[in-house]
Amino acid sequence: MFPRLVLLAMLALVLPFAPAAAQGRFSPVVQVDDTVVTRWQLDQRARFLSLLRAPGDPNELAREQLINEAVQMNAVRAAGEETSPEAVDAALAEFAGRANLTTEEFVTALGQNGVGEETFRDFVTAGIAWRDHVRGRFASAARNSISRDQISQTLARTGTEGGVRVLLSEILLPTTTPETAFASRTRAAELAQIDDDADFAAAARRFSVAPSASRGGEQAWVALESLPDDVRGIVAGLTPGQTSRPVEIENAVALYRLRDLERVQAGAPSDLAVDYALYIAGPDRAAAEAVKASVDTCDDLYGVAEGLPPERLIRETVPQGALPPDVRGAIASLDVNEATTSVVRGANATVLMLCERKSGQESTVDFEIIGTQLLNARMTAQAVDYLADLRARSVITTLQ
Structure with a gap:
């Protein structure tokens, strides 16, 4: 979706960014303990999220992100941890690379749309600092809590269909009336630009009418061949980390995100x-x-x-x-x-x-791969609880 930045840069010439009044642009809008979030930071982050086509209201999302990042960075600093400039530069390059751009090209495209380099750098720095902090705090205990039996049970539960199995997340938007159909198709076109698992999960919880919405749209492993014909053709063209174009199904328009896929040896569900x-x-x-x-x-x-x-x-x-x-x-x-x-x-x-x-047939999935997936899921859950606890113990004051 990031190549859209070139188009957005052209639009910016027609629809210039209207910043807050000069004298109030650096006024504080939120204080988190001793950390202050300014109007300028909030406006910059909202514009950045708009360019990334993040789902939801960019201003609300920007405020929530900046509060969370202030809480997270306070915890990182309290632990005496620092993120090296080399690690930040590598993360910036990786992020820009998703759009097939260098860091410099990506920063230039942002600047053409009124977003400063520091906004991009702060966003990435907070993300990797929190990731490393959570890993250091929880990884060892989480890894020790995952047994080979748990991994075997996970493999067994996935079934043993031969060929290709896929791990999908879904968003279903209703099309039961002409009005809802129009709104859902418009929203689906926006959500199809999502290129992050966490953002897709958030959108599923917010918008999806599928039973999987409470799980962030996540489904269990399923054989590619068992999917409906119209869905199978779309999913077959995805690579892990991609979101499908909108797919019209009965009474809904669907989006699918391919989280992972694997090839397994010949077998069938009855072999379990x-x-x-x-x-x-x-x-x-x-x-x-x-x-x-x-x-x-x-x-x-x-x-x-x-x-x-x-x-x-x-x-x-x-x-x-x-x-x-x-x-x-x-x-x-x-x-x-x-x-x-x-x-x-x-x-x-x-x-x-x-x-x-x-398992009736041996899966070609490595035990280490499944163990890593379980570890990441466990640490993600722990990080969510940890952040909630940190926020509860922080003094967060809304100033504007």
């Missing part, structure tokens, strides 16, 4: 092996609930069934596709060693427990 236990508790549902509450693993059910006819406890490992439909449906929502009493057998209540999921 499931180790489960089904205990027949009898007609009393309360008795089944009591058993469910008393066991922690599948092996515990052997003690419960001791002395009973062998048909009262079924324990087997079978391909997922061979499971009875009601068991397969109930198992899909269970974690390992989690149980449910939702399955019945005749007049009898049961306790169904998932013992293990096993």
Whole structure:
């Protein structure tokens, strides 16, 4: 989307930037503890975000970003940490490179649109300083908390479809009436310019009507071939980190962002092996609930069934596709060693427990790659909580 800056530069000649009155341009608008955010910083950041086509109101987003960055940089300084000029220069070059521009070319394009180099540099510096601070604070503990079993479970949950699997995020905008359709198509054209996972997730939470909106639009791994024809063709043309053009589907216009993809060895979802236990508790549902509450693993059910006819406890490992439909449906929502009493057998209540999921075919995904994905997800969640705590303990005063 950044090549649009050239066009925007031309538009700037027709629609010049109207800064705040000269005497008030450096007046404080927000104070975060001892850090002051000025009107000039706020106006500059809003214009910068507008050029990047960030979703939402650029003024509101700019104010929120600058407050967060003040809180973050205060924490970085309190920890005695510094970001080297070399690291900042490398990050500036990487950011500009997304638009196939050098840092100098990118800064020139910004300047033609009324955005100073210092605004770009401050934005990037705050981002890498916070990233390094969070890594130093949480990475070791987060890495130690991720076990090989968790990685195996993640691989197993993704299924084993042969060929290509994709990891998508989605935004669905309604087109149920002519009015909403027009508004949604206009918004979709803007959101299609997003080139950052976090920005896409924020837009999904704000605008999407899909059930995945609360997760930032994130979906689980899915086989490319299982996608609808019109969607599959669009997604197949993406590379990780790209957002699709708007796609018209039933009652909605959709956007898809490809977060990752992988090739796996031949297989099918039915090749996913499931180790489960089904205990027949009898007609009393309360008795089944009591058993469910008393066991922690599948092996515990052997003690419960001791002395009973062998048909009262079924324990087997079978391909997922061979499971009875009601068991397969109930198992899909269970974690390992989690149980449910939702399955019945005749007049009898049961306790169904998932013992293990096993990939029917070996994925070509490296354990280290999955471990890194889990680590990043965990640190992201910790960083969000950490920032919320820092903000709660900061004195934030709105002055304008």
